[in-house]
Amino acid sequence: MSTITEVKPETATLSNDEILRYSRHLIMPEVGMEGQLKLKAARVLCIGAGGLGSPLALYLGAAGVGTLGLVDFDVVDYTNLQRQIIHTTADVGRKKLDSAADKLKAINPLINVRPFDTRLSSDNALELFRDFDIIADGTDNFPTRYLVNDACVITGKPNVYGSIFRFEGQASVFATEKGPCYRCLYPEPPPPGLVPSCAEGGVLGILPGLVGVIQATEVIKLILGKGEPLIGRLLLVDALAMKFRELKLRKNPDCPVCGTHPTITKLIDYNEFCGIRGEEAPVETGVAEIQVEELKRRLDAGEDVFVLDVREPHEYQICNLGGHLIPLGDLPKRIHELDSSREIVAHCRSGVRSAKAVNFLRQAGFRKVHNLSGGILAWADRVDSKMPKY
Amino acid sequence: MPKIQIPTPLRQYAGKEPAVEVKAATVGEALYGLVARHPELRRHLYTDDGKLRAFVNVYLNDEDVRYLQKEATAVKETDSISIVPSIAGGTA
Numbered sequence: 001m002s003t004i005t006e007v008k009p010e011t012a013t014l015s016n017d018e019i020l021r022y023s024r025h026l027i028m029p030e031v032g033m034e035g036q037l038k039l040k041a042a043r044v045l046c047i048g049a050g051g052l053g054s055p056l057a058l059y060l061g062a063a064g065v066g067t068l069g070l071v072d073f074d075v076v077d078y079t080n081l082q083r084q085i086i087h088t089t090a091d092v093g094r095k096k097l098d099s100a101a102d103k104l105k106a107i108n109p110l111i112n113v114r115p116f117d118t119r120l121s122s123d124n125a126l127e128l129f130r131d132f133d134i135i136a137d138g139t140d141n142f143p144t145r146y147l148v149n150d151a152c153v154i155t156g157k158p159n160v161y162g163s164i165f166r167f168e169g170q171a172s173v174f175a176t177e178k179g180p181c182y183r184c185l186y187p188e189p190p191p192p193g194l195v196p197s198c199a200e201g202g203v204l205g206i207l208p209g210l211v212g213v214i215q216a217t218e219v220i221k222l223i224l225g226k227g228e229p230l231i232g233r234l235l236l237v238d239a240l241a242m243k244f245r246e247l248k249l250r251k252n253p254d255c256p257v258c259g260t261h262p263t264i265t266k267l268i269d270y271n272e273f274c275g276i277r278g279e280e281a282p283v284e285t286g287v288a289e290i291q292v293e294e295l296k297r298r299l300d301a302g303e304d305v306f307v308l309d310v311r312e313p314h315e316y317q318i319c320n321l322g323g324h325l326i327p328l329g330d331l332p333k334r335i336h337e338l339d340s341s342r343e344i345v346a347h348c349r350s351g352v353r354s355a356k357a358v359n360f361l362r363q364a365g366f367r368k369v370h371n372l373s374g375g376i377l378a379w380a381d382r383v384d385s386k387m388p389k390y
Numbered sequence: 391m392p393k394i395q396i397p398t399p400l401r402q403y404a405g406k407e408p409a410v411e412v413k414a415a416t417v418g419e420a421l422y423g424l425v426a427r428h429p430e431l432r433r434h435l436y437t438d439d440g441k442l443r444a445f446v447n448v449y450l451n452d453e454d455v456r457y458l459q460k461e462a463t464a465v466k467e468t469d470s471i472s473i474v475p476s477i478a479g480g481t482a
Contacts, residue, residue, distance in 0.1 A: 051479075142478045165477040168398040186476045188444040201399065203479055236474070241408075247452050247474065329402055329430075 012037045012066070018110055022064050035224045036064060042223045045069035045132040047120055047148055049100040051208030052138030052162045052215060054086035059216040060136075061104040061111055065223070068104060069114040069132055072096045079390070083205035120144055122267035125151040134222055136160045136215055142189040143270035149174060149182035150267055153258045160218045162211040167204045169211035169237040172230045172249065173218050175258065179231035184252040189274040207239050288358060290370040292378045295345055308338065308346040310357040311376075315349065319376060319388050328353045331360060340366045347372035347379075349390070392465045394424050395472040403430040417450060418461030420471055435473070447474045 014022070014036060025031040031039075044065050046053050049072040061068055074096045076087045084096075091099040097115045104113045118124060120139075125147055129135060135157050137148045145163070152159035152175035159174040161182060175181045214235065221227045234247045257264045298305050307323030309316060316325050326334045328348070338344065344366065346354040351374050358371040372378070380387035391411040396404045404410065405428060412423035421442075425432040435446055442448065448455045449472040455463050465471065 140479055142476070145478055163477045164479040166398045168477070170474075170477060185447065186445050190443070190445040190476060201479075234474070236472075245452075245472075247449050247472070248454065250454065250457055 012040045014040070015110075018064070021108075021110070025063070030226050031224060035226070038223050038225075039064045039220070040066040042134070043067035043069065043132045044134045044136060044219055044223075045071065045129065046136045046138060047071050047144070048138035048140065049084075049086060049096040050074070050080065050138060050140065051083045051164065051203065052212040053100070053136075054084045055209050055212035056136050056138055056162075056216045056219075057100060057104060058086055058107065059213060060219060061108045061113070063216075063220055064108065065111065065219075067112045067114060067132075069116060069128070070097055070100055071116045071118060071120050071128065072100070073117060073119045083203065083208050085209070120147060122147060122270065125267060126155060129155045129157055132157065134158050134160060134219055136162075136219055138162060138212065138215070142274045145182060146189065146273060147267065147270045150257050150264060153181050154266070158222055160215050160222070162208075162215040164203055164207045164211050166201055167207055167239040169207055169214075169239070171211055171214045171218070171235045171237070172233060173222070176229075176231050178251070180249045180251040181255060181258040183257050184255045185234065185249055187252075187256065192275060204239055207237075210237060210239060288362075288370045289373040290345055291373050292383050295372060296379075296383045304343060306339070306342045306344045308344050308354075308357070309348070310346055310354050311348050315390070318390050319380070321347065321376065321379065323347065328357055331357055335361075335364060338366070340368070342368065344369040345372050346370070347375050349375045350377050351375040391467060392420055392469045392471055394420055395470060397473055397475055399475060399477060400431060400434055400473065403434060404428045414465055416461065417448060417455050417458075417463045417465055417471060420465060421448070421461070434475075445476045448472070449474060 019026065022036050025036050026033055042065050044060055046057050046069065049057065049070050057068060057070060076091045076094055076096055076099055078092055080087060081089060086100045086103050087096065095117065097117050101113050101115050104111070116128060129151050135148060135152050137145065137159055139145055139148060149159055158176050159182065161174050162171045163169065173179065218230055221229050232249050234249050236245045236247065251258065253260050256262060307321055309320060309323035309325045310328040310331065312327050313325065326337065346357045346369060348354040351371060354375060355371050358369050361369045376387065377389055380389045391413050394410050394412060396408055396410060401408065410424055410427065412420045414420035414423050421435065425435060435443060437443055450458060450463055450465065451470055455461065
């Protein structure tokens, strides 16, 4: 593979400290001195220091990948700690980049950690990728996935891919010279709103561990040039059934970015690509919103306000405003439970699902329906500090 | 009967079932049988003009049906059909 030849192990040597540290690698023939020098000379860029990025970066750092780049702009919060094991409770409020760099240096002070405190964009991706041999994609959204893929194809760097949802994951190696890219598998993103995100759908904490370690394994194999990489194969992981399945992927000759006559030869506006391709109108926000203070005042004054909770039953168990529970997905078939002559305030956790509910109800002819801005999280922040947040 | 594997993000529209058995001779018939049983799935799999959505990949065993005979691909009793939609989670 062209990119891996840029790694020049012959120019590197191992110190006695390194020989001791990597001895369990050095005594196995698949790695040995030659492989460990390749690892030392390798430059890997991890996009995201979150769920997938945590195990990825920790294992790559421990294994002795010489230059480990990290791109992240986010801050550690309490909800990250259930799965983002590179961050600790004491790191809450710190930049993920600083927190992750500290852990990596603690695990292996002999490697070079290169933090990039930025959001990956069409303006910086090509320049960032240029200094690295392999890109490991641990992002959480479609625009960045397509950006990482296209930038990998354009710069000729392998894209070690992982993605997760609830208890199901995908992994593959895209954008190698002969192999397919992410666009060969999925030419277009789903319309916004049709596929729930992890923040909406939840994710089993161990799953990014499982998938991130598969990504780390593939990165190491690419560097060593050993084994059968996941090129042209999509690995599907179902943690609940604990089943691993494999699907065949083909390089699509008509692929717009890696095909024989590519139509995409430079990076594009990926938010637009993932937004305007949608066949559904985006959720209207800002319309018919009501603030939490206003709802509290009206409820306290005994006004006739019907509170509709569109979350899931297991969320209702965590905390609630005593509203009538109809999960968003059940709303079409349970709409008869609602009285359109009454004032309705719909709420969810953060206000996204309830905005969809409000749109749906308005289309169904409901006129007096409002969305609680910021959802039950805003209620916990500004009305009732005893309300748990999740 | 051929079995259709339902991925996690779509199970909420398929009565929470992980897999559904449908009597069918082709992949297209099997998918039609599936949405007939679970009508809510239709808009997630098909566009308004009845075409399979571009972000929904369908596999017969481990082969992408786009590289077989697409929806006309014949299925056997023991075959497994997988719907594999794109998922994006990772960091958040």
